[in-house]
Amino acid sequence: NIFNSKYVLASRETATDVDYNGIESVIAHEYFHNWTGNRCTVSSWFQLTLKEGLTVFRDQQFSADMGSASVVRIGNVLRLRSSQFPQDSGPMAHPIRPESYIEISNFYTATVYQKGAEVIRMLHTLLGPKGFRKGTDLYFERHDGQAVTCEDWLSAMADANPDVDLEQFKLWYSQAGTPVLHVNSSIDADSNVARIEFEQMIPPTPGEPVKKPMLIPVSVGVIGPDGEAVEFSVGNTGAKVAETVLCVREEKQDFELHGVPKGSVLSVLRGFSAPVVLKRSDMTHDDALFMMAHDTDEFNRWEACQELMTQLILQNVELAQSGKEMLPLDDSVIKAFETSLRDERVDSMLRAYVMALPSETVLLEIMKVADPIAVHEARGFVRKQLSSKLSQCLSEIIQSVGSTLDAEEYSIDAEAQGKRALRNAALDLLYASDSSTRTKCLEQVRSATNMTDALSAFATLVCGPDCEEREVAIAEFQTKWSGDYLVMDKWLRLQAAAPRSDALEVVRRLVNNKAFDIANPNNVYAVLGGFSMANPFGFHSSTPPGAA
DSSP states (O other): OTTSGGGTOOOTTTOOHHHHHHHHHHHHHHHHTTTBTTTEEESSGGGHHHHHHHHHHHHHHHHHHHSOHHHHHHHHHHHIIIIIHHHHTSTTOOOSSOSOOSSGGGGOOHIIIIIHHHHHHHHHHHHHHHHHHHHHHHHHHHHTTEEEOHHHHHHHHHHHOTTSOOTGGGHHHHOOSOOEEEEEEEEETTTTEEEEEEEEEOOOBTTBOSOOOOOEEEEEEEEOTTSSBOOBEETTOOOOBSEEEEEEOSSEEEEEEESOOTTOEEEESTTOOSSOEEEESSOOHHHHHHHHHHOSSHHHHHHHHHHHHHHHHHHHHHHHHTTOOOOOOOHHHHHHHHHHHHOTTSOHHHHHHHHSOOOHHHHHHHSSSOOHHHHHHHHHHHHHHHHHHTHHHHHHHHHHHHHHHHHSOOOOSHHHHHHHHHHHHHHHHHHTTOTTHHHHHHHHHHHOSSHHHHHHHHHHHHTSOOOHHHHHHHHHHHHHHTTOHHHHHHHHHHHHHSOOTTHHHHHHHHHTSTTOOTTOHHHHIIIIIHHHHHOHHHHHOBTTBTTO
16 A cells, blocks of 8 residues: 555645545554564464554554544444455455465455454453553564464463453454344343343354354443433442443353443443444334434444434335335434534534445345345435435534634644535535535535545535536546546546446446546556445446446
8 A cells, every 4th residue: 555656645635534544544554564564573474464453453543543533433344344244244254364365465355454453452442451552562572573473462462461361252363254243131120220131143154154152342331311321330249330341252141230220221332342243122213313312432323323224224125125105204313313413512523424324335235135226215215305304404514614614724633624524414415405506516626625625526416416517527527637647536436436327338438538547456446446346226227237
């Protein structure tokens, strides 16, 4: 990556906030390799996750310190779910430390890197920041200047923290697949005791039909009926905490939380403390609305919104497949969204994330039988309703945040990035039901003083229906930026990934456009990768057959 100019060169006119953050992350990653990869290097390719998973975790922590930790965490999990979870559930599933390879370039996978980072993060969660630091200090002290193995790393962690048993944890290095963690809970009103039951299941993967139970750290909190965090104790220890980590080691295991009043809701897997698929049979529709408004863990607050919208979209997918009329959103859902969007105590970037419904790729991964066309229709139906019913709220956000940004000097700090993201997300959502925003989007493409705002408005037009403003924006954008190949790379990708029924024809036109160079890897990834990996509707559309 350090040799890719898109991760080195940037200016406000040509680079988006995402580009700046990518540069920050990549430069940090390569710098951190000085210790985790160079001074302590690996003894063989099979140990690759030791340096890459660990260094990805370090660059993620750095980015979290530089910006909003919860927003960075959401971004990490979105990438994990969209790229690594599918790998874990497919024919190419492999552990983070594979046993064999045919071609070494095949080793550089989302599993080795991203899941590898999640395994390191679980160690950080199990040991705590101080215990993890003790382990890393011992690791560097022992192995500076050596070629080492994953066992050397785990030995240092265990020796520095003798009170924590990490033997079972080693399975994360040798066992493939994403664990599915089923959760059920109940609260006894008389004793104020919550019983939480876990059951883990790991689907079979190629070469591994039978799995062993994993050590899964599950961070848990309690939100009381008044919307405030509740202090509780695990078992009858008497030690009150606002959050704890439950170590699920068995296939079926339960815990008791004392001091939990009736009407409370359990906040489970806070901060996404383990790379698992969480299935909660105890979470009702009303509970999800409540957690969306009150969960004190910002990741889980966002997750409650994602879970809620996933259920509603998939319900409408089933209706669309059977030829029935799709269900409108009830007022409670609209109210929960508006409450979250208007809550100025919440990070602006997080509010922008709330407006982003679960992606079509994520929804398809959940389904037993994927139906890209029905998913696209159902998701669009739900999104249009949100847009229409929240139109006043969205317009006010666009106006108020826009006025603030216009009065401030341009900055790439986390606060300014959050404001830009919030305003642009509101404009994008409003566009779904209000055709009058087409003119505003085109004006923003033309007059924006930074690429973040220009490209966001351009993306809104490109991913929308045919209209004059869309065609003008595509032509003018190319004319203006034809001399900058990094910007044109964005122009190519957005069109290739636009969810249109004629997406295949769009791709054919793009590969014949003067902006496309088959010898440029970024161009190829932008067009062919954007079409095949980021455009399930366009790829599978039947008019014409995109997958043909």
